[in-house]
Amino acid sequence: MKALLCFLLVLPLHIIAQEQTNSEKFWTQLQTHCGKAYEGEIIAGAKPGDGFTGEKLVMHVRSCDTNDIRIPFFVGENKSRTWVLQLNADNIISLKHDHRKPDGTEDELTQYGGISPNHGLADRQIFPADVHTSQIIPEASSNVWWFTIDETSITYNLRRLGTERLFSVRFDLTKPIKIPEAPWGTTD
Numbered sequence: 001m002k003a004l005l006c007f008l009l010v011l012p013l014h015i016i017a018q019e020q021t022n023s024e025k026f027w028t029q030l031q032t033h034c035g036k037a038y039e040g041e042i043i044a045g046a047k048p049g050d051g052f053t054g055e056k057l058v059m060h061v062r063s064c065d066t067n068d069i070r071i072p073f074f075v076g077e078n079k080s081r082t083w084v085l086q087l088n089a090d091n092i093i094s095l096k097h098d099h100r101k102p103d104g105t106e107d108e109l110t111q112y113g114g115i116s117p118n119h120g121l122a123d124r125q126i127f128p129a130d131v132h133t134s135q136i137i138p139e140a141s142s143n144v145w146w147f148t149i150d151e152t153s154i155t156y157n158l159r160r161l162g163t164e165r166l167f168s169v170r171f172d173l174t175k176p177i178k179i180p181e182a183p184w185g186t187t188d
Contacts, residue, residue, distance in 0.1 A: 025122035034064035045167035072183035104185035
């Protein structure tokens with residue numbers, strides 16, 4: 001028993017403690033913002049009349065459970081969008097877009113998104129369109145969404161491969177703002 005104890009004491013800590021995957025590191029960084037809201041700006045893909053340009057853009061890391069993070073994304077007075085990130089048993093993250101009508105019922109086009117093909121990077125997670133997305137929005141079959149995060153910002157991005165479509169919003173993590181009301185379909 002003494003020999004085993006001595007052996008364990010000289011093992012490097014990283015051998016004893018399981019090292020986090022990059023997806024877990026990303027998840028942990030995102031969870032540090034739970035309960036906070038941030039204003040954003042379009043950094044790519046702004047077009048007059050697109051419904052986003054000229055509107056106040058707000059993300060609110062509203063709820064953080066062990067395997068589920070919900071981030072409402074408000075565009076002006078439109079509170080229909082929530083990004084739903086889920087961490088599965090293999091530490092792979094999925095992204096779904098939960099769209100609601102003002103009465104809280106699901107929009108016709110909702111729950112689309114993708115699943116990361118691997119653990120990604122600690123500061124970037126990528127989500128190619130999944131089968132459900134291809135079925136409900138065929139033209140979005142080549143969509144790739146990704147989030148980046150660092151000490152000062154988080155970005156939400158969309159690229160439709162094979163086209164010029166690119167949309168990116170950067171949120172300033174250094175300036176939390178007042179917590180907004182609940183998104184459509186959610187109560188406080």
